[in-house]
Amino acid sequence: MVKAGPATQLSLYGTEDSLYFWIARLALHERGLSYDIIEMDPFDPPLPDNYLALHPFGRIPTLVHDDFALYEASAILRYVDQVFDGPSLVPADARAAARMSQLMSLLDDYAVNPMIAKVVSERLFSPLEGEEPNEEAIAEGLRGADRALAAVEAIVSEGLILNQRSVTLADLYLGPFIGYFVMPPEGVVMLRKFPALSRWYDWFAARPSAMAANPGPPTNEDK
Ligand SMILES: N[C@@H](CCC(=O)N[C@@H](CS)C(=O)NCC(=O)O)C(=O)O
Structure with missing residues (x-):
């Protein structure tokens, strides 16, 4: 190390x-x-x-x-x-480790497109390019986000990972997905439907590494 x-x-x-x-x-x-x-x-x-x-x-x-x-x-x-030195970010328990891999993969496959490419890009990034947000894409994204977040809620509720006791790669992967998703108001409203996930995110977002790495909402100055 x-x-x-x-x-x-x-x-x-x-x-x-x-x-x-x-x-x-x-x-x-x-x-x-x-x-x-x-x-x-x-x-x-x-x-x-x-x-x-x-x-x-x-x-x-x-x-x-x-x-x-x-x-x-x-x-x-x-x-x-x-x-690099530090507590292992991969659980020793086989089921928790498998759940962690599952979560990371489900976010890539089922959450990036609706949550980020549709809701966040259209609502936050399109206006910075001088474009009108595509409301149909946002509505479709919210439907997909609902399904993805319901799956994440079930995983948080199970408690093998994302349990606020030890940090795993799952926490580091999920944090920015939720961090971006709650930048537009629609995301804040939808997250409230998922109480276990909301509690996890409140805990996660207050951690020093999360605060240090958070880019904040995009602005024209970033362009
Ligand atoms: N599977 C890749 C995905 C990386 C990715 O899609 N990055 C985005 C930025 S968040 C990107 O580079 N997009 C540029 C593009 O789509 O051309 C990873 O895990 O690193």
């Missing part, structure tokens, strides 16, 4: 207004690591060839630790957990 210091260099490529960049930053803050942010905006192409050499799909984030480059947020979280 190592602590990032003079002998070890950590850089995170990405841009602040990004879900997966926020997730990766959370892991670094959770471990109390110092790191450089190298600004890379995938929504402002073309990306430089030296970045595409690190991430052939041209997305963010990418973590570079000394001579080791790694993309995919879930892989970054697992790497940071294993390499």
Whole structure:
């Protein structure tokens, strides 16, 4: 295990207004690591060839630790957990560990599109581009979000993970999804339907790593 210091260099490529960049930053803050942010905006192409050499799909984030480059947020979280000092972020219990993997995968597959690509992008990011939010997309996103959050509520209620006792990769993954989702008012209203998840989020959002990594609502100045 190592602590990032003079002998070890950590850089995170990405841009602040990004879900997966926020997730990766959370892991670094959770471990109390110092790191450089190298600004890379995938929504402002073309990306430089030296970045595409690190991430052939041209997305963010990418973590570079000394001579080791790694993309995919879930892989970054697992790497940071294993390499840097701190309490394990993967449960020892097989069922809790499996539930954690399930949660991360369900968020990627069933929550990004409705919650982030539809509700958050349309309500928060489109106006910054001078575009009217697509209300139909938002309504469809809210229906999908309801279904995804009901599944998350069941997992929180079960208590194997997201139980406010120990932090796992599931907490670090879920936090930014909910953090973005409650930036528009529709998200705040919907979250209230899910009491266990709401209690978890109140606890999570007050943790120092969550507060340090939260980019806040996007503004025109970020553009
Ligand atoms: N599976 C990837 C997803 C990364 C991703 O989609 N990042 C977004 C920003 S949150 C991105 O780079 N989008 C640019 C694009 O879609 O072209 C991961 O876990 O890192």
